Amino acid sequence: MSNSAPAAVATNDTLPGRVGNLTPEQQHALDEFKELIKAEGVFVPERHDDHYVLRFLRARKFHLGNTHKMFIDCENWRKELGVDALMDTFVFEEEDAVRKCYPRYYHNIDKAGRPIYIEHIGAIDIKTLFKITDEDRMTKQHVLSYEKLIRDRMPACSKLAGRHIEQCCTILDLKGVSLRQFANAFGFIKRTSAIAQNYYPEMMGKMYVINAPMMFTSVWGMVKPLLDEVTVKKIVILGSNYQAVLLSDIDADKLPKTLGGDCTCAELGGDCQKGEPGPWKDSRYNKSVAA
Structure with a gap:
């Protein structure tokens, strides 16, 4: 008998690759990516919730290297433009x-x-x-x-x-x-x-x-x-x-x-x-x- 966790079942019509409908592999990628950006000191809890991070993972088909580049490029762009201050x-x-x-x-x-x-x-x-x-x-x-x-x-x-x-x-x-x-x-x-x-x-x-x-x-x-x-x-x-x-x-x-x-x-x-x-x-x- 396999000891691997079963794939998450979609609830309330949740689309694949979203919170509530992640395969074990996708959940592992999410957890690993969050640990990576936390270790690098670029994780912003009030902005980088699971929904946000998963958008980047889906955009790069859950490839950690490609997602990391996209995510860091975005964070650098936000700093250069001063995005967080624009609202005020x-x-x-x-x-x-x-x-x-x-x-x-x-x-x-x-x-x-x-x-x-x-x-x-x-x-x-x-x-x-x-x-x-x-x-x-x-x-x-x-x-x-x-x-x-x-x-x-x-x-x-x-x-x-x-x-x-x-x-x-x-x-x-x-x-x-x-x-x-x-x-x-x-x-x-x-x-x-x-x-x-x-x-x-x-x-x-x-x-x-x-x-x-x-x-x-x-x-x-x-x-x-x-x-x-x-x-x-x-x-x-x-x-x-x-x-x-x-x-x-x-x-x-x-x-x-x-x-x-x-x-x-x-x-x-x-x-x-x-x-x-x-x-x-x-x-x-x-x-x-x-x-």
Whole structure:
């Protein structure tokens, strides 16, 4: 009879490689990696919980050497950019003006309890954007958005769902996009994609690319090599008839009317983008919101 421990059984639909659904080998890798970073003095208890560490392990298929490099690269990057201080020191005063030429926002949750993140790529005016702000400030704002996602949005979604939520449902709207327009924005999109993949791994649960024009095939060929194969499998490319697919994963009252849902954020002044409704705005789920 084998003395090896049985593989963990998934509970509450926990996906493989997560807390509550680890094989003995994966659990051993997690324990060994945590001991390693503790011995090196880079372990930060309040930030490096098992959920966080497992995202890096999954991103590198539980290979300890590759995970270690990714993890240390991330920690060094955080120190160089001063990420931990951004929440308290960085103020993006140009936010409203930037949204007009680069519309992107969080808006409620999908049926899986994940925050919905929306970008209207076709509305990006990169020339106007960098007259209002600069790339350094945009990068810091982008990073700050991820930090708020981890510190505020995800915990609120987890509390509402009664289980750990650590991934997003992303909608990229290409309505009105041109190849020239995308080419102008490609450099910035490439850099922000690298930040997501290298320093915030395993946080995309699903991505819908909607209103994709015919020329998107060539553009997708440019973007695809920037992403790993696991990420590519999470991406769904849709044309203009996308509403039924979105509504299969998102309740109509959680989806902006401009994207085929029912929400107009009337209670927030009729601006879904500016209001950013969700459990993170509810004091029952987010302790940082005033009751």
